[in-house]
Amino acid sequence: MIQLGDNSFVLVGQDNLLYTCPTAASTIGCLQIKGSGSVKSIGLLTDKKTLLGVGMDGYLYTRAGLYGNWQFIPNSGTVIDITVLSNGVILGTGPDLKLYTRQTLTSNWVFIGACCVYSTAQLDDGSILGVGQDNKLYTRQTLTADWVFVPDSGTVVSVASVGYLPTTGIPDYTSCTKGDVCQSSGFVCCLGKLDLESQKYTCRPSGAGSDCFTATLSTPTFAGVNSYFIANLPVSNQQYLLSSLQQAGITVVRIFITQFGVNGKNTLATGQPDLEPTTIGVYNDTVLTNLDSLLALVPQYNIKLIIAMHDRWNLDNTWGTCDAYCLKYCKLDPTTNKCTSQGGAGSFYTDPTAQQSFDNRLAYILSHKNPRMNNRAWKDIPESIYAFEFQNEAQGSLNLPNPDWWCTRATNLKKLLSNNGIKIGTGGGQTFADSIIDNNFNCPALDLIAIHNYDPSAWSLLPSAVDKAIAAGKMIVIEEFGLPSDKAGTVAAIAQLANDHRVPWMPWEVSTVSQPGDFEFSPVDGDVWNALAKYSKFAV
Incomplete structure (x- = not known):
């Protein structure tokens, strides 16, 4: 054990790495020292600069301060514990539990005729303290004196001297x-x-x-991904992706209820119409039926789904889909590809009839019964569904015509859900700022505030989001992020940022086919997949 100039301590952890800890009595607040492993025991040489350690091989190693590299000392084995005495002599405990000394780092070990202890320390009066084979304490006044039992001293496993290292840390x-x-x-x-x-x-x-x-959150965290096409892929493709994601430590996958074209983004997507292709309230269940099989499949991989039940960008044909709500409230002109109605797509969020019709859609989805899962309604399948979201990036590019739209939907939807753990999420805003409006943090019915961000400069808003979540007792998730270039670096940077503050994270997006110059990546993309797997381990 070594005490630093700021009165903190350097300790050997159970993982044989070094940690700085505010006190010697608790592991709370301990921080790992980079490149410090692996050692069994440490001491401080009399120069008050050099750390001495016992490696896992039983040999001695020295280290220049906290941040130097361990340097092997030849012919220094084999010991399991060391104590640097006040006169500079190194006292070592051998694997045979006998004591040995060496006058200098490079001299030989000399048996001093003492047995049998696991660990030693030097007390302020110069006497030696040891842990016997019965896990009780013993002292000897000098190296050659006899051990004397210390009454009422059991049970201990180790003792340590405290060396003082003046802090010479980072300026x-x-x-x-x-x-x-x-x-x-x-x-x-x-x-x-x-x-x-x-x-x-x-x-x-x-x-x-x-x-x-x-600021950190106490809400649950996880590593997830978006996988836009997985719901419309052949079962073998779904199994391939789910197995790969499970191995990478992913536990949540976000999907969409929407129209799919055949072979979208070069996948084997089979294609399907939207739930309400042309007429509001007239449902085509193909998309739900396709999802029934995925819902039955994901529990086998310990994965749950976040289901976005509509896509805002279908309201005005942004990406080539104009559904029933687009036809009615946008009144798309096919020649200009622009809305002709007064208010455009924004009227969908302010018209009371539109809101009621959309709530009917949401209720229809939640009540859909899955024949592959004992004919249970989706709202009653918590082993497959992590959260329902009303719409992906609602009110995007529309200047938030109705900031209370999310809360109204959540309040109505909450009445349909039992207390089974399935959450109600926002589905994110188009930007970071849109994602964290106060209206949603102040809404009792919303469980999950989703953040979407593709602007590197906007990560400066994360402290505000975390503060809001803590104050409101809400869970936040970085639900969409990514860049078409340096995908591995982007996943690593944002996942690390999220893990540091216990915020779940989900990059956009995993597919069976990589798209160079676009956001998609697949399990065969080693660098980005390795980053995904590396940082998912810490999202717990």
Whole structure:
């Protein structure tokens, strides 16, 4: 054990890595020291600069301060524990539980005729403290004296001397890596609120008034993905994707109830009409029937679905789909591909009849019975469904004509759901700012506030989103993000940012076919898939 200049401690963790901890009595607030493994025991040489460690191979290693590299000491094995005595002599415990000394780092071990302890430490008076085979404490006044039993001292497994290492950490306001120790007392290595886009960590003041982004959420977290086409793919393709996602640690997949074209984005999508292709209230169940089989399949892979029950971009044919709501409220002119109605697609969000018709659609979906799952209604299948969302990116590009639209839908939908764990989500806004409007955080019926963001500069809004979520007791999820280039780097950066603050994350999007220059990636894209798997492990 080593005490630093700021009164924190350097300890060996159960994973044999080094940690800095605020106190020696608790692991709360401990931070891992990068590149510090793997050692069984540590001490501090008398130069007050060099760490001495026992490697997993039983040999000695030295390290220049907290951040140097471990250097192997030849002919220094084999020991399981070391204590650096005040006179510079190194006391080692061998695998045979006998004690040995070496006068210098490079001298030989010399047996001193003492047995049998697991661990030693030197007390302030120069005597030696040891843990016996009965896990009780013993002392000896000198190296050659006899062990004396310490009454009422069991049961312990290890003891340690405390060496004092003056803090020589990272200078204030300079770049650091999370887990580094900063030079000045009261400074921590953290992500500044203005550095969210660059993800640059620096040594900054902690405590009241700090500009460190430290707010974290206590709500559940997960790693997920969007997979637009999975619901319309052949079963073998679905199984391939789900198996790959499960192996990568993904537990939630987001899908859409919408029209699909045949072979969309070069996939084997079979194609299907929308639930309401041409007339509001006249339902074509093909899309629901196709999803029945996926709902029955996902529990086998410990995956649940977030189901977006409509796509805002179908309201004005943005991506080539003009459904029944588009035909009625946008009144699309096929020659100009623009809405001709007064208010355009925005009238869908303000017209009371449109809202009632849309609520009917949502109720129809929730009450659809799945013959593959004991004829249960979708609203009663929590093992397959994580959340229902009303619409993808509602009111996008329309200046939010009805900010209460989400809450009204949620309040009506909540009446249909039992308390079985299925959540009600927003489906995100077109931008980060649209995604985190106060109306949604203040809505009792909304469970999940989804954030969509493709603008790297907008990640500076994350502190506000986290603060709002904490204050409102809401769960947030970074539900859509991505870039058509450097997909691996983007997944890594945003997943790390999200994991740091316990926010679930879901990149756009996983497919069976990669699209160079576009957002899609597949399990064969090693770099991005490896990033997905790497960071999903920490989204727990």
